[in-house]
Amino acid sequence: MVVTKISQTRTRQSTRHSDHPAGGLVLLMTCLLLTACAEQPVPQLDAAIHALEDARVAGAEDYAIEIFAEAETAYLQAKKELDQQRDRLQFFRDYQPATTMLTKVLTSAAQAKREAIANKEEAKANAEVALAYARQNLQDTRSLLLEPSIPVTDQGQLDQLTLAFQAAETLLAETESIMTEENFIDVMTTAHSVESFAIRIQEQIISARQLAAKRQV
Numbered sequence: 001m002v003v004t005k006i007s008q009t010r011t012r013q014s015t016r017h018s019d020h021p022a023g024g025l026v027l028l029m030t031c032l033l034l035t036a037c038a039e040q041p042v043p044q045l046d047a048a049i050h051a052l053e054d055a056r057v058a059g060a061e062d063y064a065i066e067i068f069a070e071a072e073t074a075y076l077q078a079k080k081e082l083d084q085q086r087d088r089l090q091f092f093r094d095y096q097p098a099t100t101m102l103t104k105v106l107t108s109a110a111q112a113k114r115e116a117i118a119n120k121e122e123a124k125a126n127a128e129v130a131l132a133y134a135r136q137n138l139q140d141t142r143s144l145l146l147e148p149s150i151p152v153t154d155q156g157q158l159d160q161l162t163l164a165f166q167a168a169e170t171l172l173a174e175t176e177s178i179m180t181e182e183n184f185i186d187v188m189t190t191a192h193s194v195e196s197f198a199i200r201i202q203e204q205i206i207s208a209r210q211l212a213a214k215r216q217v
Contacts, residue, residue, distance in 0.1 A: 040082070041095050044102040048075055051109035055116065062185060063123065064115035071108035078102045123184035130191035131179075134172050137198035141165050144205045161205055168197045 052071060060068035078101035085093045145162055175190040 039095065040086075041099040041102060044099055044106075045078070045082070048078065048102045048105040048109070051106050051113075055109045055113040058113045058116040059120050059182070060109075060112040060116040062116075063119035064112040067108055067115060068112040071105050071112055074101050074104040074108060078105060120182070120184065123188065124182075127179065127184040127187040127191065130188045130195070131172075131176060134175075134191040134194040134198065137195050137202070138165070138169055138172060141168075141198045141201050141205070144202055157208055158205075161201055161208075164197070164201050168194050168201070 052075060055064070055068055055071065078098045081098040081101060082095070085095055085098065142165065145158075145165060171190065172194045175187055175194065179187055
């Protein structure tokens with residue numbers, strides 16, 4: 001009889017404990033936390049991939065190299081973390097670190113895109129200036145080659161300088177044609193080379209003609 005009463009008392013206490021609002025809330029929050037940590041961050045992963053592609057299309061690989069590399073590194077780390085979590089038993093999976101890394105990907109990729117757009121515009125302006133200087137120096141070289149009043153050492157040397165000038169003109173024309181492809185860094189680099197080449201040809205023409213003039217005195 002005493003045993004039965006004790007058993008009934010424990011049953012009622014157990015029932016009251018499970019029905020307590022605070023105890024139920026704690027249990028619910030614990031379940032939600034475990035579920036959230038064990039759920040793969042698929043939307044975040046898709047968003048990260050999309051953000052990286054947007055940055056790449058904007059030219060981040062060329063015009064925002066460092067920050068884009070950070071975004072790619074964070075993405076690779078997140079992928080590795082996701083793979084490691086998938087290898088665990090479901091109850092022990094925790095995707096929160098991967099989610100944090102993917103957030104870093106989104107932030108860095110967005111910054112890389114902004115920097116790429118800004119740097120690309122600056123590179124375009126610099127390329128246009130470099131092309132203008134190259135054209136002007138080639139025009140100055142052409143004027144020197146066509147100047148008849150100054151003698152040359154020999155016609156063979158003049159012919160060689162003329163061929164060099166024509167090669168520089170061809171290179172500049174090819175460089176101008178790739179402006180539409182938005183390879184502004186390559187355009188700027190090549191234009192500077194053409195400019196330097198044209199200046200060297202001018203110096204050789206002037207030097208040769210000065211030497212020839214001295215010999216005729």
